[in-house]
Amino acid sequence: MEKTKISVVSYTNTLPFVHGLQHSPIIEQITLSFDVPSRCASKLIDGQADLGIVPVAALLDIANPQIVSDYCLGADGAVNSVFIFSEKPAREIKTLRLDRQSKTSNGLAQILLRHYWKQEVTIVEGNADAYVEIGDRTFGKQQLHPYAYDLAFHWREFTGLPFAFAVWVANKPLSPAFVKGFNEALAYGLDQREKLIEKLPSKSDFDYREYLMENIDYHYNEGKKAAVSMFLRLMETLEPHPINHYAG
Numbered sequence: 001m002e003k004t005k006i007s008v009v010s011y012t013n014t015l016p017f018v019h020g021l022q023h024s025p026i027i028e029q030i031t032l033s034f035d036v037p038s039r040c041a042s043k044l045i046d047g048q049a050d051l052g053i054v055p056v057a058a059l060l061d062i063a064n065p066q067i068v069s070d071y072c073l074g075a076d077g078a079v080n081s082v083f084i085f086s087e088k089p090a091r092e093i094k095t096l097r098l099d100r101q102s103k104t105s106n107g108l109a110q111i112l113l114r115h116y117w118k119q120e121v122t123i124v125e126g127n128a129d130a131y132v133e134i135g136d137r138t139f140g141k142q143q144l145h146p147y148a149y150d151l152a153f154h155w156r157e158f159t160g161l162p163f164a165f166a167v168w169v170a171n172k173p174l175s176p177a178f179v180k181g182f183n184e185a186l187a188y189g190l191d192q193r194e195k196l197i198e199k200l201p202s203k204s205d206f207d208y209r210e211y212l213m214e215n216i217d218y219h220y221n222e223g224k225k226a227a228v229s230m231f232l233r234l235m236e237t238l239e240p241h242p243i244n245h246y247a248g
């Protein structure tokens with residue numbers, strides 16, 4: 001039987017999911033590829049993958065997306081890996097550079113600037129007052145910039161809601177038995193977090209335990225579902241911009 005092709009975000013935040021999938025019976029039925037989030041999205045859109053942890057912004061672009069898990073990459077308050085790094089206070093930002101690896105956070109940054117900080121910005125490439133950055137590249141970088149805005153923290157200030165950056169989406173029907181085995185594998189991986197954290201290097205400027213146990217909130221609950229609906233409605237208020245297109 002043909003294996004189900006799964007695209008997984010290639011950052012530390014998916015480590016528990018990847019461990020669970022690689023150490024569960026479901027591994028016999030799947031192939032994993034590791035991709036930056038914008039590429040996960042494009043693979044689900046063009047059918048190079050069947051299932052993936054996909055930026056929620058891409059739910060607008062996948063024909064018939066099916067959310068197959070109650071797990072996600074989310075946060076309830078600060079996430080500590082999704083930022084606007086800035087030379088100026090948010091209410092003075094005029095130009096913003098987006099992150100080509102992102103879909104959701106590029107949208108979230110523009111939503112917060114427009115609707116929360118009430119700031120009209122121009123999206124630019126190259127030099128800018130501020131830039132969006134996501135994933136492991138941000139670890140320990142908060143001190144390097146005059147201003148670092150954690151987008152999940154400010155989303156909660158704005159809406160009172162938690163947030164989900166990416167959810168598990170299939171672009172075709174999957175059997176109930178497969179979905180059950182897949183979710184059991186994810187749950188197993190989350191249970192193994194403490195063991196995985198012990199094997200990570202210790203960094204003076206970043207706390208992996210706090211990140212994987214507290215900052216990233218893996219449960220796609222009612223609050224996060226409400227957040228995703230609101231986020232997708234707010235996305236429709238943004239101007240489309242070329243860098244919002246999909247990676248490779």
Ligand SMILES: C=C(O[C@@H]1C=C(C(=O)O)C=C[C@H]1O)C(=O)O
Pocket residue numbers: 009011013037038054055056073079081082101102103104105106134135136165166
């Ligand atoms: C919390 C994170 O969420 C990510 C942000 C995404 C995006 O902006 O499109 C997509 C997937 C997640 O990996 C992170 O990567 O740091």
